[in-house]
Amino acid sequence: MNAIYHHFIIRAELKKVFDAVSMPKHLVQWWPKTCKGVPARGEEYNFFFEEPYDWYARVSELEKDKFIYFKMTKSDPDWDPTTFGFELVPHEKGTYLKFFHRDWPEANDHMKYSSFCWAMLLDGLRNYVEKGLVVPFEERE
Template identity: 55%
Template sequence: MKANEEGFTIYHNFPVKALSNKVFKAISNPEDLAHWWPLKCTGNPKVGAEYNFSFGEPYDWYGEVVQCKENSSFHIKMIKSDSDWYSTTFGFDLFEKESGVTWVHFFHKGWAEQNSHFKHSSYCWALLLNGLKNYVEKGIIIPFEERN
């Protein structure tokens, strides 16, 4: 596989049995994010705002919101992280295609190479996004220590 001008990209699309406003809150509100992804999180869902994603030492990462459309899209560009994630952008685009179901189109673009970290991150995103789905649909919170 050859990278495009933006590098390599991870994609995951999946349905969530909830309205887009509930999904948007789970992907953009720091308290909700901490229920399915980082250990701790701070930030404000608006373009230009900075988010802190803390996974415990030494993983204290930062990203900047580059797109935020309420109940529709939320994209973050990494500004402080490890070298593989630095300058990559991940995001969520939400589509209500049927009553009570929101399709999440997730991407994580800008990877310089398809190294082992890229492949591991794709796998981890799949697990975490399933955690997002279960959190929104069923209120399930997996303890941080048990998230792979």
């Protein structure tokens, strides 16, 4: 199986970063257009981007302020077998975020494009948490 990894520092406390990657009201500030879900193991999230991208995932692992993993349940055929997640580690400058998106069936063009998109979106996450900047949904990759 294939995977995407992005690791970087966010100059903010763990709780603030965890909320930004787990709470729908914060997720919509840097990733989907709308989002519903509860950060608890086994709970379902709905990540809506635009038609036909109305995707669902289940929280497969979670420890508050440490990590959250999402197992895709209804999405694109390439994404359906995948799990993505955020692991947070205390760092002298704030929080070290370790992002993964694994279990891709092929290292195809879609996976490579998704890696680029994740990098751009995660930069948006960093700017949102550190500076309160929000990129309008229509301008996100």
